Amino acid sequence: MSDLPPPTAPEAAVSHVLAPTAWRCADFVSDLHLQQDDATWRAFARYLEQTPADAVFLLGDIFEVWVGDDITGAAGHDFERDVARTLRAASERRALYFMHGNRDFLVGAAFCAEAGMTLLHDPCVLEWPLAAGSSERILLSHGDALCIDDVQYMKFRAQVRQPAWQQALLQQPLEQRLALARQLRAQSESRKNELGVEGYADVDAPLACRWLQERGCHTLVHGHTHKPAEHVLDGTQTPALRRLVLSDWEAARLPARGDVLRWCPESAQPWERLQMAAPNA
Numbered sequence: 001m002s003d004l005p006p007p008t009a010p011e012a013a014v015s016h017v018l019a020p021t022a023w024r025c026a027d028f029v030s031d032l033h034l035q036q037d038d039a040t041w042r043a044f045a046r047y048l049e050q051t052p053a054d055a056v057f058l059l060g061d062i063f064e065v066w067v068g069d070d071i072t073g074a075a076g077h078d079f080e081r082d083v084a085r086t087l088r089a090a091s092e093r094r095a096l097y098f099m100h101g102n103r104d105f106l107v108g109a110a111f112c113a114e115a116g117m118t119l120l121h122d123p124c125v126l127e128w129p130l131a132a133g134s135s136e137r138i139l140l141s142h143g144d145a146l147c148i149d150d151v152q153y154m155k156f157r158a159q160v161r162q163p164a165w166q167q168a169l170l171q172q173p174l175e176q177r178l179a180l181a182r183q184l185r186a187q188s189e190s191r192k193n194e195l196g197v198e199g200y201a202d203v204d205a206p207l208a209c210r211w212l213q214e215r216g217c218h219t220l221v222h223g224h225t226h227k228p229a230e231h232v233l234d235g236t237q238t239p240a241l242r243r244l245v246l247s248d249w250e251a252a253r254l255p256a257r258g259d260v261l262r263w264c265p266e267s268a269q270p271w272e273r274l275q276m277a278a279p280n281a
Helices: 039-050 069-073 078-091 109-115 151-160 163-170 174-195 205-214
Strands: 014-018 026-029 055-058 095-099 118-129 135-141 219-222 229-234 241-245 259-263 271-275
Touching: 039 078, 069 078, 069 109, 078 095, 078 109, 095 109, 109 118, 135 205, 151 163, 163 174, 205 219, 205 229, 205 241
Parallel strands: 014 118, 026 055, 055 095, 095 118, 135 219, 219 241
Antiparallel strands: 026 259, 118 135, 229 241, 259 271
């Protein structure tokens, strides 16, 4: 039986990150959906070795499924241990931050510590000092909490994000949790095949604007929807309120999918969307 604490306790997550003045750029990634030894995992591991970013923000759904931090100590789960080791090695060269997604909301403090990552609250403000004492405030989110028109999912989310529900689940044997995860994945795939990417509810623009205004930000960075783009939410503001949507990753596809959104505020082009290299390059 597991004695893991619920992983989403509010006090365990950071809601504001103040970038050190030494930082020059940060990367934002989401929706890797990492699975056992697949092409996307190999591409991501190579990216972590090569990125020049001072910080990498992993904004949810890094794993296809996560059923509890005790999985890294279980027999037959070398993949999860390998991911933890790779992240830990990367954290020794740059700051790593992790935010829960709808697939990996059970990632807890134990795995974050093992992997060298700081757990972020959703949403979280990244404050970046600029010249002359000013700063840029960027709002980070996985994005699923903003897709309020997906009523079925929002009910599910409200249930599974409850600490009591998570504690009850984590008390179940690992194999039972894995079986439940397989069942939920099958249901998700069936729904995805039925609706397609365009059939899912997108981010609610008025709610996104309210989030930005309440936190003194004008740029929202999020994933979840698998619809990489830039959207102006309110052009009457100065600067305009906008959201930058991250790509999902699927290295085995032709062409491969998987963008890194890079923020280098001192560059002529502060925001840059970088396509990951093909897995066999």
